[in-house]
């Protein structure tokens with residue numbers, strides 16, 4: 001029996017780019033939704049709810065704190081996302097969050113985990129499709145950009161007690177490191193590598209994909225998270241090769257083809273266990289000639305994950 005109810009979808013437009021070094025990804029959510037995707041989702045689901053969060057540059061001071069840039073703006077935006085996603089997950093709806101930059105996943109991952117934990121006393125699995133592992137604790141981050149840190153906060157490897165800076169994250173929101181897996185990684189910082197090893201976090205990097213093929217990797221990843229486990233699928237568009245997603249913030253060559261990306265998300269769909277999906281880092285201000293291609297790729301991943309026809 002599937003763990004998710006597939007009749008209602010909530011779309012969260014996470015129009016915040018404060019976690020990234022450059023602006024522009026706040027325009028990504030609408031670019032994706034308005035490219036025909038909304039209609040397709042409305043045709044597919046019985047009901048579609050749309051919510052939005054925007055993080056306008058705050059007028060108050062948001063100076064760096066403990067190795068983080070714009071920490072109060074990002075904390076506030078992700079807390080709002082958390083509250084929305086939490087309440088819609090609790091109502092048994094599937095949730096699609098369209099970013100925005102990857103820091104938004106701090107809000108989504110803590111929300112589905114918190115909501116499932118309080119309702120069912122268990123934590124969902126998290127499948128991250130990403131070129132990066134996005135698990136830098138602030139003090140180890142080479143950039144200070146919070147979009148490189150979402151998994152650090154969502155796992156509890158990074159914490160902050162500072163008022164207004166991620167002090168809203170609670171113990172029961174934290175994802176289970178033994179139930180998370182990365183697919184498509186190829187740009188990992190030294191400290192991130194150590195954390196992945198020390199905590200035994202499962203990953204399938206691009207070499208594993210070349211070696212085993214994407215279908216076997218998808219099978220291994222799904223076997224690892226286990227049957228009957230709700231799945232939160234967290235996708236950064238930069239997992240795809242820049243050929244397929246040129247309008248993204250941090251391009252890393254040697255990524256997944258669109259076909260490989262689609263295969264992964266369709267395999268997740270087939271489990272019947274998907275409860276939430278994030279799609280982040282589409283930036284329509286980068287490589288403007290490639291925006292349409294990037295948006296089409298993003299739509300294809302969303303369609304695949306929710307089992308819409310091609």
Ligand SMILES: NC(=[NH2+])NCCC[C@H](N)C(=O)O
Nearest residue numbers: 102132136143147148249250
């Ligand atoms: N979602 C992204 N594009 N992340 C890029 C992160 C790059 C680098 N690891 C950092 O922490 O700054």
